[in-house]
Amino acid sequence: MFGTWTLGRKLYAVTAVFTVLLIASGALSLWTAGDLQARLIESGRRSRQILEANEKAAGVTVGAQQKVFDEEMASAEASFALTWWTIVAGIALSLGTGGVVAFMVRGISGTLQASVHELRSGAEQVVSASGQMSATAQSLSQGSTEQAASLEETSASMEEMSSMTRKNAENAQQAAVLVTDVARQMTESNAALTEMVLSMAAMKDSNSKVAKIIQTIDEIAFQTNILALNAAVEAARAGEAGMGFAVVADEVRNLAQRSAQAAKDTAGLIEESIARSQEGADRVEQVAAAISTIAGSVEQVNGIVQEVREASQQQTQGIDQVTQAIAQMERVTQTTAATAEESAAASEELNAQAETAAAIVDQLEALVGVADMAAAPPAQANDRGRVLAMQHKPSAKPVSLPRSAEEEIPLGDTGTYGKF
Amino acid sequence: MEAMSGRHGAGTPAQQGAAALAGKYLTFTLGTEEYGLPVLKVREIIKVMDITQVPQVPEHVRGVINLRGKVIPVIDLRLKFGLPSQEATNRTCIIVVDVAMVAATVMLGVVVDSVSEVLSVAASEIDQAPEFGGRVVTDYMLGLAKVKGTVKILLNLDRVLGADREFVAH
Structure with missing residues (x-):
């Protein structure tokens, strides 16, 4: 107590x-x-x-x-x-x-x-x-x-992202190579087309010359025909004495007419050929213009792909830095x-x-x-x-x-x- | 010609006329039609050349040309026949013919679309110019030659271009 x-x-x-x-x-x-x-x-x-x-x-x-x-x-x-x-x-x-x-x-x-x-x-x-x-x-x-x-999850995600970005960069690289190849091929095609345009122009020129020659032949045939007709007229006026001469004149005239017909046919063909080559030249010019446009586009695509590639590389670097930072954060967090x-x-x-x-x-x-x-x-x-x-x-x-x-x-x- | 006339001398008057017309004709085209000229009327055929225009002449007279130092008038047969005028092509020719005028026979140039050939026409192939009825004047035609399915009009150039009334009236 x-x-x-x-x-x-x-x-x-x-x-x-x-x-x-x-x-x-x-x-x-x-x-x-x-x-x-x-x-x-x-x-x-x-x-x-x-x-x-x-x-x-x-x-x-x-x-x-x-x-x-x-x-x-x-x-x-x-x-x-x-x-x-x-x-x-x-x-x-x-x-x-x-x-x-x-x-x-x-x-x-x-x-x-x-x-x-x-x-x-x-x-x-x-x-x-x-x-x-x-x-x-x-x-x-x-x-x-x-x-x-x-942080562990984030790190895993970052690694995944990093691999994706790396793959992206690789693809961009491949695309850049392909696009460069395409650009080169386009340039070559363009050069070939330019040559083709020149060839077509030369062909057109030749055709024009041939047409002129044909025209000359036609002219000669026409004159020959007139001469033959004159000879026939003279032979007719000569009466019986001109009979043989008339035959010769007729033959000459036939030859002249055949010559004229041949010249006419040839001229037709030549004109057709000129028209065709003109069409071809037009088509080729269109194609050349299209190829030029495509080449420009390809150039742009090339630039874009290059940018994508650089961006991907920078992204990869950034992701690496982030990964490092996350690792550091993980260490700090564990210490904490x-x-x-x-x-x-x-x-x-x-x-x-x-x-x-x-x-x-x-x-x-x-x-x-x-x-x-x-x-x-x-x-x-x-x-x-x-x-x-x-x-x-x-x-x-x-x-x-x-x-x-x-x-x-x-x-x-x-x-x-x-x-x- | 004489032989041919004699051979057909026993025929009808029409056949006699046709026989007189048989012979060689120089054919040419004007528009879509073919015409024939007696070959003896023809002096020569030349390519179309520069025509010197002469004032105060009818419309169908194109002017004059200098044929080897000789000046001859040139008639446009299209205009003479009332066909539309046409620019000269590389087929256009001038046929120099002898035409009997009032005083004498003169040389005239006739512009045609193209010259075809010297054609021998037999008497059987020649028909007289048909009557068209009314006051249709057909005396500028010697006749109609039926050759190879076509009809060629044989012209009487003395009537067409010579010193007949109609021509003078122009």
Whole structure:
């Protein structure tokens, strides 16, 4: 029962006991002194009676003896009065001493209570803060882990993209080669077509010359025909003498007509040929124009493909850089995750130490008795502290065994906790 | 010619006329038709050459040409026959003929589209110019020669171009 008493209460109790004992002893002394006095007075009275009886019997003068007797009796009474007063003074002194002691104990206890109260509030704050810190550290750890997973996925995606881009660049390269080839072939075709156009023009020219020659032949045939006709006319005018000549003239005329017919046919053919070659030249020019356009387009395509190729290469470089950055981020994230884990563990240890501190504070509170001791007994205050600690504790880890802070927490890294 | 006339002398008057017409003709084209001239009327055939235009002459007289130092008038037979005029082609020829005028026989150039041939026409192939009825004058035709499925008009140039009334009236 006395184990749960506060220090002040114990001091009060001791003081009270001593005071009561003192008062009791005083009272007993008083009573004993009173009794002694009464017995003494009774004895004196009986002595006087005996003395008076003797006096009567003896008739002796006892006046002197009686006088002495009365003086002795008065002295004894005075002595008793002194004793009584002395005892009363002792009781009063013990009462005063008890009051002084109580006053002093009260003062010391108040100071201690204030300190313990502050300690308690500090310990509670530390418990709360360490709980929050632990939660934060665990959250950070979880976040870091998730981030690491995301980064892993991103890295995989980036690698895929990188391979696609590389393939793209290769295809663009191939396309550029093909387009260049096409452009060269187009240029060659264009040159061939130009030559063909020249050939057609030359052919047309030749045809024109042949046409002119044919025209000349036709002209000659016509004139020959006229000559033959004139000869026939002359032969007719010559009558019988011109008969043979008429035959010759007729033959000449026939030849001229055949020549004219041949020239006419040839001219027709030549004209057809000229028309055909003109058509061909037109077609060839159209084709040449088309090829020129195509060549221009091919040139443009070539430029575009080159741009695509360069862009793909730059993209590849960019993706490589991004991949490196992601790798670095992964490392940093892993470090962060590890640090967060350590931090969480340290926070939990800190929490445990705060628990221990709170328990010690509880004991201190129990020892000195807090201001609200009447409302919350020490045992209940202790329980309340545990409950508070449990609320701030995110892990299901039970209250760790009381160990010294230096054992569990690397105070070198977290110097802030060293003061605790 | 004389033999041919004699051979057909016993025929009808028409046949006699046709027999007189048998002989050689120089044929030429004018428009789409073929015409024939007695070859003895023809002096020569020349290519069309520069024609010097002469004022104050009928429309069908194209002008004059210089034929080896001799100036002869040139008639456009298209215009004379009322056909539309036509630019000279490389087939256009001038036939120089003798035409009997009032005073004397003169040489004239006749512009035709083209000259065809010297054709011998037998009397059997010649018909008289038919009567078209009315007042149609057909005396510029000697007759019609039926050769190879076609009909050639044999012209009497003395009537067409010579000093007959109609010509003078122009």
